Amino acid sequence: MNRILFRTRIKFCGFTRPGDVRLACELGADAIGFVFARSSPRRIEPEEARAMRQALAPLVDAVALFMDNPVDEVRDVVRQIRPSLLQFHGDEDDAFCRGFGVPYLKAIPMGGELTQQHPAALHARYPGAAGFLFDSHAAGSGGGSGRTFDWGRIPAGVQKPYVLAGGLTSDNVFDAIIATLPWAVDVSSGIESGPGLKDGDKMRRFVEEVRRADCHVLD
Numbered sequence: 001m002n003r004i005l006f007r008t009r010i011k012f013c014g015f016t017r018p019g020d021v022r023l024a025c026e027l028g029a030d031a032i033g034f035v036f037a038r039s040s041p042r043r044i045e046p047e048e049a050r051a052m053r054q055a056l057a058p059l060v061d062a063v064a065l066f067m068d069n070p071v072d073e074v075r076d077v078v079r080q081i082r083p084s085l086l087q088f089h090g091d092e093d094d095a096f097c098r099g100f101g102v103p104y105l106k107a108i109p110m111g112g113e114l115t116q117q118h119p120a121a122l123h124a125r126y127p128g129a130a131g132f133l134f135d136s137h138a139a140g141s142g143g144g145s146g147r148t149f150d151w152g153r154i155p156a157g158v159q160k161p162y163v164l165a166g167g168l169t170s171d172n173v174f175d176a177i178i179a180t181l182p183w184a185v186d187v188s189s190g191i192e193s194g195p196g197l198k199d200g201d202k203m204r205r206f207v208e209e210v211r212r213a214d215c216h217v218l219d
């Protein structure tokens with residue numbers, strides 16, 4: 001979805017401490033991600049997520065992340081956390097993703113071999129998706145690796161909002177936004193001092209660089 005830049009939304013992902021959630025909201029995050037993928041070092045239990053959900057400021061979205069979790073687990077998180085958006089990183093199909101009555105983002109793996117995605121095929125496979133998240137992991141692997149992918153591989157002509165993820169930091173997010181004009185950017189490792197431990201200075205610098213890109217006049 002090409003557009004003129006106006007305000008790139010910011011999702012900070014993989015929180016494990018309520019204090020970090022509060023700070024992220026104050027610094028200007030639009031959405032906070034909680035990881036329930038079983039393979040993740042940032043995985044939290046629904047009970048922990050509830051405490052962090054309560055730390056969210058008004059008008060900041062809670063996003064719940066999954067990767068091939070059983071249906072009952074997703075249902076339990078939806079019931080306990082009331083996220084405004086779900087994000088699926090695994091092999092889930094459209095029927096599964098929209099079966100919880102909450103809008104969803106489908107993560108599209110852009111690493112590994114089978115990465116050339118045609119927009120028409122994406123829309124046909126996930127007609128119910130609110131948008132797509134292009135991430136650097138390969139199919140079958142988890143995100144949150146801190147690795148980038150070749151942004152030139154994002155398919156042209158995607159008709160839904162898309163989120164750029166994978167290896168973003170305050171050093172590269174300006175260029176990433178100018179190159180891809182995403183609806184939003186998503187970052188985990190690039191704002192951390194260790195897995196799940198967010199760093200206030202890194203979050204602040206990241207937000208500043210996104211705003212700088214939004215003020216940049218496109219050629």
Ligand SMILES: O=C(O)c1ccccc1NCC(=O)[C@H](O)[C@H](O)COP(=O)(O)O
Nearest residue numbers: 013037040142143144146166167188189
């Ligand atoms: O963050 C994880 O540990 C994770 C594990 C399994 C599936 C998805 C996961 N994270 C997804 C995200 O949205 C990350 O923010 C995204 O992959 C970017 O991560 P990073 O490259 O560390 O900025």
